[in-house]
Amino acid sequence: MTIRVQTEDFDLSHEVAALRAGSPQVGAVVTFIGTVRDINDGSTVAEMELEHYPGMTEKALQDIVEQAKSRWNIYDALVIHRVGPLLPKDQIVLVAVTSAHRGEAFDACEFIIDYLKTQAPFWKKEQTPQGARWVDARSTDDEALAKWAQPDG
């Protein structure tokens, strides 16, 4: 399991190759990449700044990935999240999960990104023609999280 918080970009092919290296038992790799859009809530976004809480961020991501590992039969998981200034089309986040079969990897990957969006301490600030603004949390993100709730809490 690998967690990285970095300002640099990442390369999907390289990261997936590293995740699969020496693991012939892997039969499925599911990846998610989040990217910067040039429009949000009706405004053009020229640039974005991602702030985080160093120390807590890494712990929160570790905790999310450990939860995924305890719920699904997956081999490995990788989360890379960028911070600092970003431009439209830039990559923001990568989640990659390996497992024997696709079902477990799909579910674990979606779980990790849904939890990350509501639990990991990152904040986006956008530069728009109307000035700089902090992005508001979305209720749809909380709804996405609710679907993973377990009956035993």
Place this chain on the structure above:
Amino acid sequence: MNIELRFFASVREALGVSQEKVSLPAHVVTVGDVRAFLRERGGKWAEVLAEGKSLRMAYDQQMTDAATPIREGGEVAFFPPVTGG
């Protein structure tokens, strides 16, 4: 008791401070007490940390709630709902 305060994103900007060491009176024993204690500074502090504001809290770098007890040397953070990913 002495603790470390951390503020992030819109909360940090509104208060004009990102980090601060603070000495607490004896009656301040939970994360919620710290929030109430800081509100007593008035002005921006009363506004930004008001009850009912959509604010998240962390203790020793773990998401937490107002009832969490604090200890000497602990780290209490206040920030808006997160928007990463």
